[in-house]
Amino acid sequence: QSVLTQPPSVSAAPGQRVTISCSGTNSDIGDHYVSWYQQFPGTAPKLLIYDNDNRPSGIPDRFSGSKSGTSATLGITGLQTGDEADYYCATWDNILIGMTFGGGTKLTVL
Amino acid sequence: QLQLQESGPGLVKPSETLSLTCTVSNGSISSSPYCSDWIRQPPGKGLEWIGTFCHTGNSYYNPSLRSRVTISVDTSKKQSSLKVTSVTAADTAVYYCARRVGMRDYFDYTGQGTLVTVSS
Numbered sequence: 770q771s772v773l774t775q776p777p778s779v780s781a782a783p784g785q786r787v788t789i790s791c792s793g794t795n796s797d798i799g800d801h802y803v804s805w806y807q808q809f810p811g812t813a814p815k816l817l818i819y820d821n822d823n824r825p826s827g828i829p830d831r832f833s834g835s836k837s838g839t840s841a842t843l844g845i846t847g848l849q850t851g852d853e854a855d856y857y858c859a860t861w862d863n864i865l866i867g868m869t870f871g872g873g874t875k876l877t878v879l
Numbered sequence: 880q881l882q883l884q885e886s887g888p889g890l891v892k893p894s895e896t897l898s899l900t901c902t903v904s905n906g907s908i909s910s911s912p913y914c915s916d917w918i919r920q921p922p923g924k925g926l927e928w929i930g931t932f933c934h935t936g937n938s939y940y941n942p943s944l945r946s947r948v949t950i951s952v953d954t955s956k957k958q959s960s961l962k963v964t965s966v967t968a969a970d971t972a973v974y975y976c977a978r979r980v981g982m983r984d985y986f987d988y989t990g991q992g993t994l995v996t997v998s999s
Binding site (some may be wrong): 801802804806808812813814815816819820825855857859860861865866867868869870871872873 | 925973
């Protein structure tokens with residue numbers, strides 16, 4: 770059972786916008802930076818967003834992140850079939866004294 | 880560009896010790912502000928953080944694994960090591976090593992992962 774709560778799945782049509790939520794508490798998201806990862810089947814997770822809302826070089830600006838209080842959101846605009854993947858949020862947890870991941874969200878581009 | 884490569888046995892017997900090594904090239908995992916982390920993913924499931932060893936010498940482990948896990952870093956060899964004792968089938972997973980940026984807590988580089996199966 771993950772400390773951070775994500776919807777198991779989201780879906781949208783090509784070209785549309787989708788958001789993925791990540792809900793936590795004051796001991797994790799509320800007190801630390803959030804990062805987001807994209808994972809295709811059989812491959813390693815890849816950093817998409819760090820420090821709540823920053824993109825590493827090479828990540829398209831179609832991907833965005835935000836944080837408010839104890840929740841964070843990943844946004845993807847101009848959806849492409851190549852965006853179909855699992856997405857995970859992560860942050861430090863003061864109670865666990867370690868990193869924690871959300872349960873992951875499977876994105877389907879219809 | 881930093882590269883991380885996990886290596887170790889792909890098959891471990893129940894009750895034995897799982898040992899993996901992560902070799903670093905074109906960069907560092909042991910200098911400030913970095914930490915060497917291990918993450919695992921059971922087949923068909925989500926990501927689980929195992930633990931970390933930081934440039935400060937501090938280490939932290941997932942409470943659910945703390946009694947069985949040790950992470951160490953050999954700076955001279957540019958390697959990170961993971962040991963998990965008394966393994967069971969529940970430890971079957973793809974194991975990833977990752978570099979984490981300390982204090983900001985994100986994994987900027989991750990290895991390709993290695994599947995470890997626990998079976999007799």
